[in-house]
Amino acid sequence: MKTVISTIKFILDVVPRHRKLRLLLVSGLLIVNSVLELIGLGALLPVFSVLLEDNVIEKYGWARWIYDLFSLTDERQLIVVLALGLLFIIISKNLLGLWIAKVNSTFSLNMSKEFALRLHRYYYKKGFNYFKTVNSNVVVRNLRTATTQFSNFQVLGTLNLLNELLVLTLIIVFIAIYNFNILLLLIVTVLPPFYIFYRWVRIRSIRLGALSNKLTPIIGKNMFQSIFGYVDVVIMGAEDRFRDKIKSNLNKLVDIDIKTALYNLAPTRVIESSLMLAIVIIIIFGIYYLPSKAELIKLLGLFAVAGYRIMPSINRMMIAINGLHRSHWVVEILEPLKQDGVEKNHVKNEALDFNHELRLERVAFKYPGSSHYTFKNLNLNIKKGEVLGLIGPSGAGKTTLMNILLGFLTPDEGAYYIDDTKLDSRYKKSFYEKVGYVQQQVYLIDGTIAENVAFGCKPQDIDHDKLKQAISRANLSEMVAGLPKGIHEMIGENGTKLSGGQRQRVGIARALYFDSQIIFLDEATSSLDSKTEQEITESIQRLSDGSLTIIIIAHRMSTLRYCTRIVEINKDSQVSEKPLVSKI
Numbered sequence: 001m002k003t004v005i006s007t008i009k010f011i012l013d014v015v016p017r018h019r020k021l022r023l024l025l026v027s028g029l030l031i032v033n034s035v036l037e038l039i040g041l042g043a044l045l046p047v048f049s050v051l052l053e054d055n056v057i058e059k060y061g062w063a064r065w066i067y068d069l070f071s072l073t074d075e076r077q078l079i080v081v082l083a084l085g086l087l088f089i090i091i092s093k094n095l096l097g098l099w100i101a102k103v104n105s106t107f108s109l110n111m112s113k114e115f116a117l118r119l120h121r122y123y124y125k126k127g128f129n130y131f132k133t134v135n136s137n138v139v140v141r142n143l144r145t146a147t148t149q150f151s152n153f154q155v156l157g158t159l160n161l162l163n164e165l166l167v168l169t170l171i172i173v174f175i176a177i178y179n180f181n182i183l184l185l186l187i188v189t190v191l192p193p194f195y196i197f198y199r200w201v202r203i204r205s206i207r208l209g210a211l212s213n214k215l216t217p218i219i220g221k222n223m224f225q226s227i228f229g230y231v232d233v234v235i236m237g238a239e240d241r242f243r244d245k246i247k248s249n250l251n252k253l254v255d256i257d258i259k260t261a262l263y264n265l266a267p268t269r270v271i272e273s274s275l276m277l278a279i280v281i282i283i284i285f286g287i288y289y290l291p292s293k294a295e296l297i298k299l300l301g302l303f304a305v306a307g308y309r310i311m312p313s314i315n316r317m318m319i320a321i322n323g324l325h326r327s328h329w330v331v332e333i334l335e336p337l338k339q340d341g342v343e344k345n346h347v348k349n350e351a352l353d354f355n356h357e358l359r360l361e362r363v364a365f366k367y368p369g370s371s372h373y374t375f376k377n378l379n380l381n382i383k384k385g386e387v388l389g390l391i392g393p394s395g396a397g398k399t400t401l402m403n404i405l406l407g408f409l410t411p412d413e414g415a416y417y418i419d420d421t422k423l424d425s426r427y428k429k430s431f432y433e434k435v436g437y438v439q440q441q442v443y444l445i446d447g448t449i450a451e452n453v454a455f456g457c458k459p460q461d462i463d464h465d466k467l468k469q470a471i472s473r474a475n476l477s478e479m480v481a482g483l484p485k486g487i488h489e490m491i492g493e494n495g496t497k498l499s500g501g502q503r504q505r506v507g508i509a510r511a512l513y514f515d516s517q518i519i520f521l522d523e524a525t526s527s528l529d530s531k532t533e534q535e536i537t538e539s540i541q542r543l544s545d546g547s548l549t550i551i552i553i554a555h556r557m558s559t560l561r562y563c564t565r566i567v568e569i570n571k572d573s574q575v576s577e578k579p580l581v582s583k584i
Helices: 002-014 017-042 044-052 061-069 075-126 128-133 136-178 180-228 230-235 239-289 293-326 330-344 398-405 428-432 449-453 464-473 477-481 500-513 530-543
Strands: 357-365 375-383 387-391 413-418 435-438 518-522 549-554 565-569 575-578
Touching (some): 002 293, 017 044, 044 075, 061 075, 075 128, 075 330, 136 180, 136 293, 136 330, 180 230, 180 239, 180 293, 230 239, 357 398, 387 398, 398 549, 449 500, 464 477, 464 500
Parallel strands (some): 387 565, 435 518, 518 549
Antiparallel strands (some): 357 375
C-alpha cells in the first residue's frame, strides 16, 4: 500500500497542469464504472430469487410491479422478462465499461507520448557532455521503455487498481447489507491468502523490475555493436562471442518475464482455491444447520455471484500492484520532470548577428570531474570570411577547442563572443542557424540524398533549387547524376552505399543548403586516401571566396593548403600561429 500511495503522489506531482483536469475526469469515470459493476451484480439477485423461491409475486413488491407492467400471466413469463432484463443490463454495462476503458487508455498512452517528448527535451537541455558520457541505449530505454511503463503500469495501473478497489468496496458493502455472514466467510477465506501472496510477491516484483531495467540497455548495446560492427565482427571471428553475450542476457530477461507471467497468473489460482474452500465450508455448514437444501442452494448462489465478481477484481488488483512494483524504477527516471520543471526553465531565444569576428577571451576550460585544465587563458580571434586551420598532436585539445567554438562546451572562465555579443543560451538557436558542422564520420540517416542534404526537412518541404545549388557547390553533381534515382536515391543506413569522400561532401552540401555562414570541419579528411582528400580539399578551396568562415581541424598540413591562417595547438594545449602551406 505504501507503493500505491507514493505512486499516486508522484503522478499528481509529475502530471502537467493542463492534464490534471483530464485526470479528474478519468477518475470520475472510474466511479461511474464501479457503480455499473455493482448494478450488474445486483441484477442477478432477482433472477435467483424467482428461480429458487415460490410465490415471489406475493412475496415481493418489485415482482408484482414487473408482473403488472408487462401484463404477464404466469411466473415463467416473469423469469423470461427478468433474464432478458439481466442480459440488457450486462451488455449495456460492458459497452459503457469498454468506452470508459478506452478513455482511460487514451489518457495514459497520450501521457506516454508527452512524457517521452518532455524527457527528450530535458536530455537535450543537459547538453553535449551528457550525450558524450551516457550510453545511448540507456537514453533510448528511458525514452521508450520508461515512459511506456509509466503510462501502462503507473498511470493506467493505478487507475485500474483504484477502480477495482472501489468496485470491491461497493460489493463488500452490498454483501454486508444482504447477508453479513457471507461477508465474514469471504474475509476469513480470501483475505489471509491474498495478504500472504501480496507480501511474498512484492519484494520479488521490485527486484525483477530492477533486473529488467538493467538488462534492457545491455542487450540493446550488444545487438547494436554486433550489427554496426558487422565487418570487424566477421573478420575478427567474434560473431559467436557477441552472440553468446546476447544469449546470456536474453536468457536472464526471459527468466524474468516467465516469473512475471507466473506472478500475474498466480492470484487467480490462489483466490479460486480460497473461494472453493469457502464453498466447502458453506456446504458442510448448510447440511447440518440450514433448514432445507433450497436455503443451501440460495446461499451458495449468492456466494457464487459474489465470488464471480470478486475473483477477477482481486486478480486485476494484484496484477496492477505487481506492475507498480516492477515498474517502480521509472519514478527515478521521470523525477526531473516533476512540477513542469522543464517548461519553467524555458529560455527565450534572441537574434544574434555575425558581421565581424568570433572571439575567445581569456578562456579556461576543464572537463567535469577533472582537475586538469585543457585550456587556460586562451585568446583567439577568427575574422569573418577567414579560413582557419587548427593542427596539433592527438590529445592536445583540438576537438575541445572546436566544441567550445561550436558552443557545445561552456568555458569555466573567460567568454566566447560573436562580434560583441557573449554567447549564452539566449543566442544558441540563432547561432546554430549560422553554423554548419562536418564531422570525421558524417551522421547520415537511412534516406535519400535529398533527405540527407536537407537534414530534418520533410520531403515535401525541400527547396529543390537550394538543394541543386548546394550539391553543385559541394562538388557532388557528377556523383548524383550517375545514380539511377538521382537525388532520390536511397543511400543506406549511415550512408553505406557511399564512399568516404562522398559522405563528407554530403555533409558539406548539408551545411551549404542551410545557408551556413560558419562551417566547421572536424578531421573531415583524416580517414580518406590522398586522392579523395585532395578532392575534398579542392571542394573547400571552391568555398574559400570570403563569403564563408571556415574552421578546419586536421592532422595533415596538406589539408590546410587553402587556409588563410593556421593555428597550432601543442601538447601543452598552447596556441600559436604556424606558417601557411604552399598552395602549389
